[in-house]
Amino acid sequence: DTAAAASAASAASAVPAPELTERERELLSRVPDGLYIGGRWEAGTRDPIEVSDPATGRVIKRIANAAPEDGIRALDAAVEAAEAWAATPPRTRAEILRRAFDLLQERRDDFALLMTLEMGKPLAEANGEVTYGGEFLRWFSEEAVRISGRYGQNPEGTGTMVVSQRPVGPCFLITPWNFPLAMATRKIAPALAAGCTVVVKPAELTPLTTLFFAQLLTDAGVPAGVVNVVQTSTAGALSEPIIADPRLRKLSFTGSTPVGRRLLAQAGQNVLRTSMELGGNAPFVVFEDADLEKAAEGAMLAKFRNIGQACTAANRFIVHESIAEEFAARVTERVQALQVGRGTDDGVTIGPLIDERAVASMGELIADASSRGARVLTGGSAPEGDGYFFEPTVITDVKPGSDILNEEIFGPVLAISTFATEDEAVATANSTEYGLVGYVFTRDLARGQRMIDRIDTGMMGLNTGLVSNAAAPFGGVKQSGLGREGGLEGIHEYLSPKYTLIPAS
Ligand code: NAD
Numbered sequence: 001d002t003a004a005a006a007s008a009a010s011a012a013s014a015v016p017a018p019e020l021t022e023r024e025r026e027l028l029s030r031v032p033d034g035l036y037i038g039g040r041w042e043a044g045t046r047d048p049i050e051v052s053d054p055a056t057g058r059v060i061k062r063i064a065n066a067a068p069e070d071g072i073r074a075l076d077a078a079v080e081a082a083e084a085w086a087a088t089p090p091r092t093r094a095e096i097l098r099r100a101f102d103l104l105q106e107r108r109d110d111f112a113l114l115m116t117l118e119m120g121k122p123l124a125e126a127n128g129e130v131t132y133g134g135e136f137l138r139w140f141s142e143e144a145v146r147i148s149g150r151y152g153q154n155p156e157g158t159g160t161m162v163v164s165q166r167p168v169g170p171c172f173l174i175t176p177w178n179f180p181l182a183m184a185t186r187k188i189a190p191a192l193a194a195g196c197t198v199v200v201k202p203a204e205l206t207p208l209t210t211l212f213f214a215q216l217l218t219d220a221g222v223p224a225g226v227v228n229v230v231q232t233s234t235a236g237a238l239s240e241p242i243i244a245d246p247r248l249r250k251l252s253f254t255g256s257t258p259v260g261r262r263l264l265a266q267a268g269q270n271v272l273r274t275s276m277e278l279g280g281n282a283p284f285v286v287f288e289d290a291d292l293e294k295a296a297e298g299a300m301l302a303k304f305r306n307i308g309q310a311c312t313a314a315n316r317f318i319v320h321e322s323i324a325e326e327f328a329a330r331v332t333e334r335v336q337a338l339q340v341g342r343g344t345d346d347g348v349t350i351g352p353l354i355d356e357r358a359v360a361s362m363g364e365l366i367a368d369a370s371s372r373g374a375r376v377l378t379g380g381s382a383p384e385g386d387g388y389f390f391e392p393t394v395i396t397d398v399k400p401g402s403d404i405l406n407e408e409i410f411g412p413v414l415a416i417s418t419f420a421t422e423d424e425a426v427a428t429a430n431s432t433e434y435g436l437v438g439y440v441f442t443r444d445l446a447r448g449q450r451m452i453d454r455i456d457t458g459m460m461g462l463n464t465g466l467v468s469n470a471a472a473p474f475g476g477v478k479q480s481g482l483g484r485e486g487g488l489e490g491i492h493e494y495l496s497p498k499y500t501l502i503p504a505s
Helices: 002-013 022-030 068-087 090-106 108-119 123-146 182-194 208-220 235-244 257-269 292-308 324-336 356-371 422-430 445-454 487-494
Strands: 035-037 040-042 049-053 058-063 150-153 159-167 171-174 198-201 227-229 250-254 273-277 282-286 314-320 375-378 393-396 413-419 437-441 459-462 495-503
Touching: 022 058, 022 108, 035 068, 049 108, 058 208, 068 159, 068 198, 068 227, 068 235, 090 108, 090 123, 090 182, 090 208, 108 123, 108 208, 123 182, 123 487, 171 182, 171 235, 182 198, 182 208, 182 250, 182 487, 198 235, 208 227, 235 257, 250 257, 250 487, 257 273, 282 292, 282 422, 292 314, 292 324, 292 413, 292 437, 314 324, 314 422, 324 375, 324 393, 324 413, 356 375, 356 393, 356 413, 413 422, 422 445, 437 445, 445 459, 487 495
Parallel strands: 171 198, 171 250, 198 227, 250 273, 282 314, 282 437, 314 413, 393 413, 437 459
Antiparallel strands: 035 040, 035 227, 049 058, 150 159, 159 495, 375 393
8 A cells, every 4th residue: 555655764864853744744744755866766874964844943854974985976977868859859848848737727726735844834825836836837838849040142242141049058056045946947947948957955954845856856857867866964065076077068046146156156167157146125116206115015925925034025025215104004904914834824824034154144133133223013923832933023213333234134024215206216116226126116117117128137117016027038137147048048058059150162
């Protein structure tokens, strides 16, 4: 009986966790606990990684922990599979990705619950991530058969120029913990569509979703060695030799700017192609002519989605001084209606933060801002009890120079400062090393267009608090990164143009 076999297998790897429901235990028992190398699940030789539920702080599963030599073996497998995968017809690659999309819809509830368990986001949001993450599979299944180049006469009229697009080759993909599924599909889907093989290193805090997804890809027909997964507790030690290996042709990273800088320096040694999706410090500008209901709704999405732990999260609410009080009152009312708790519980809209350090950081940012004259309108502290919770918070009158305006908050704290003129709003919005996304609320279209032109970011939301879409090029300027994921652009991160001259005879 397969259920009995599965629960016997889980008894070996899963930890007795009395707070888990039967459904949760059963799901966790079906999540692979190995390293995935060359189409085989391996146990690993080091002390396991303990994955915990941030809502309780308790370990929910122990899984294999890759050593640096495991990382190199995963690269061996990706290199070995590269030629055959690049030669696989685009239609075949497309159909495999499409099957993966379909399987993900079938397994939607499992993926959503798994993300809530290991990352903490409310179940409804985890479901939203299954939709968003899945769209990359569908989008790039459609793009796989549309890869094309150019053909033309050279200007001298002495020959024909042919430009084709070739897969770059084996890729190393490093993902963060905040969107365990979408950050993986946003890289894996275009890589596979382009004909590249990959080694994936998920964040050690949330590796289960990637392991479960690797199983899904295999079920969808991805051949052995095309996708390999090496989760590890020693990210730097595993990554460095992979990045230094001349067989690797591409590094795609999503995570913090400091780690991105370090990886870029390593990649420079081999002039490795890179994509970098790094941190953000999004301005959210509200003009005096804005629809304040819409602005408040947009603020809730841009700030509290994913418990504030998104690179696109609005970090600085820059509000015209004439309406700042009214705007603060409207968001405060909404924030007080949020419900904090374990993401699996009915009605919960704010789950836990990812770890204890994140909770401490919220307290420090609020203390710094308060010491410079900011006022806490609601929230402001961590509730008693288990798990890494922090009250959703609104602070206003935040003064220039406060840490909260310069750092990624990455938590449920909405910080309001004010401006008087449009030029001042632009200057404030741009006064950051980051340039990922900006949000502007105004009823004046001409003003909206000026702001779109003048705010220095890779993405803008005009009268909306959510811009992510698989069909759009996601990415930033300045220290928010290099390259784009999604859209028509996304697949080109995994392709190299190859030009051939054919002289006229
Ligand atoms: P992080 O930089 O700490 O970790 C990201 C990944 O890098 C993880 O897999 C981690 O294990 C790995 N890593 C850490 N040190 C490494 C090293 N020395 N060598 C190789 N790999 C290493 O970031 P995080 O805390 O997981 O994620 C939050 C950050 O990610 C925020 O800054 C957020 O803005 C950013 N982010 C950006 C985007 C985007 O698309 N721009 C999307 C999501 C998150």
